Amino acid sequence: MTATAPPAQGVRHPWSGLPAPVRAAVEDILGAPVTEARSQSGGFSPGVAARLRLANGGRAFVKAVSAEVNADSPDLHRAEARVTASLPAHAPVPRLLGSYDDGTCVALVLEDIDGRQPRVPWDRTELDRVLAAVGDLARILTPAPAEVPAVAGLKARMFTGWRTLHAAGGDARLHPWAAGRLAALAELESRWAEAAAGDTLAHGDLRADNILLTRDRTVFVDWPHAVRAAPWFDLLVMLPCVAAQGGPDPDALFTAHPLGRDADPDAVTAVLAAVAGYFAEHALRPDPPGLPTLRAFQAAQGAAALTWLRQRF
Template identity: 65%
Template sequence: MNPTAPPATGVRTPWRQLPLYVREGVEDALGAPVTEAVTQHGGFSPGVAARVRLADGRRAFVKAVSAEANPGSPALHRAEVRNAAALPDSVPAPRLLASYDDGAWVALAFEDIDGRQPRVPWDAGELRSVLDAVDRLSRVLTPAPVDAPSVAEAVARPFRGWQRLVERGAQDDGRLDPWVRRNLPALAELAAPWPQYAVGDTLAHGDLRADNMLITADGGRVVFVDWPHALRAAPWFDLLLMLPCVRAQGGPDPEDVFTTQRVGRAADPRGVTAVLAGVAGFFVRGSLQPDPPGLPTLRAFQAAQGAAAVDWLRKRLGPALP
């Protein structure tokens, strides 16, 4: 099975539709007026996402959101301000130029990267470049240079997805895969010890997908964008979390990829299976929730990631769960 994820899409607001006082606040933070703004599509952030040109000739990438667009997004933007400001220069990520926060609207301005997202369905050569960059990222970010939360704290509730489905009696939910319905209590038990394996002192991005990466025009360097979910975890956590999405967007078998990567080969196989069970439960349960404001394709995207994660988990388990 090779499920297909829909485009990662947030409802974008053009720069000129921002309240005037917010635009002026961002311009003051940047030190020059915006003379041109081009909305960028792709990715799950609602609100403004625009490449802008300033009156003094400089360029920047600006994103801005209020709770009206999505109640949880301002908190994520604030977290990204903290994380982006703390990332060392050795990390291939855009530099934070300025931020604005009036309590209702939160905006960030980054250096504008001349690049594009990886092609999906995935191109084999671009995926190889991304995998190499993810490996380098885990080296650069070990030990974690940023005071980020532990994975055991940051995703403790989301990774209990199977258990939460058991608690609400979801064995009869026809939206679930028959294998999942049949094995739901066993999946919850399998995922239960995931924190003891996922913890570590590597700073993980926590949300690696094609729409959170750019391949630069000047040599194909991979740059990782959108860091609100950064956390401390095992060095292989980012790779494992990324691969179901890669599979759902036309990429290769995740087991084949994971076991050929340096961090994957070094990981405890039992721990990988437990964490993968937690990841699969997170995606599957998430896909069953109502659509959040401003993110019309998120649940379908999670469903495709969940299907890919479940397929991977079944492959690792073999006949242990019929």
């Protein structure tokens, strides 16, 4: 299969473009000057994302953004710093080495993971490895080992897509199947919060660009959207993106996975409806600053989620 989603990329800025006080603060955290910085293209965070080499031979990963680039991104970096710092040492995530925040610009200094993102279109061997790691992650993070918002609170404003579209009288750009069933989809979506409740610390935004494969580990990066949710929540959120990037049928993957096999089918359908509605409604919005491929990426995920929802409907 081929991928239908565009690359997950924000507009990157070079390490050298950061203000001198920010670069100096990062070097203070690391205890050595930066001698080399290689920008990384994957992921939707705008601003700086770079692998650093240091004068003392050390390495680190830095991500930094200012409110001038994107008004929402500094708060996401702050959330990621809080979550990453609170995760247990044995969790497969990068360690937070330090952070900088001057009120406008936020920088995170993280352990540099010597790995790569999974190939897309997805390779089945790599996908099976990642799916097994998602199950392991849910076991490690249940019960939730840190304070994060309940999914019903953090996603309350996001998972209203079908209800928003229904209240607006629909949209000519919607898939005909969805356009003819907005009332039913809105009602189904309204049940998502109770259906998604649980005590697993979920990543909340799993995609290929948030995963690194090393020789012997699968590492999950970028944690600003972490929530307390059902153990199968991450698996469900991830699979429409897998399908949009050339992966197999999401329903078959979900029902064959240990997390999916144990999930209540009605709860899964309600949460899937909310996810599909989120992507359908957000894909119709203008591109946000610094994220030129986001809406097309959401449209591809939304199409895959809707196809999956139609199977379950």
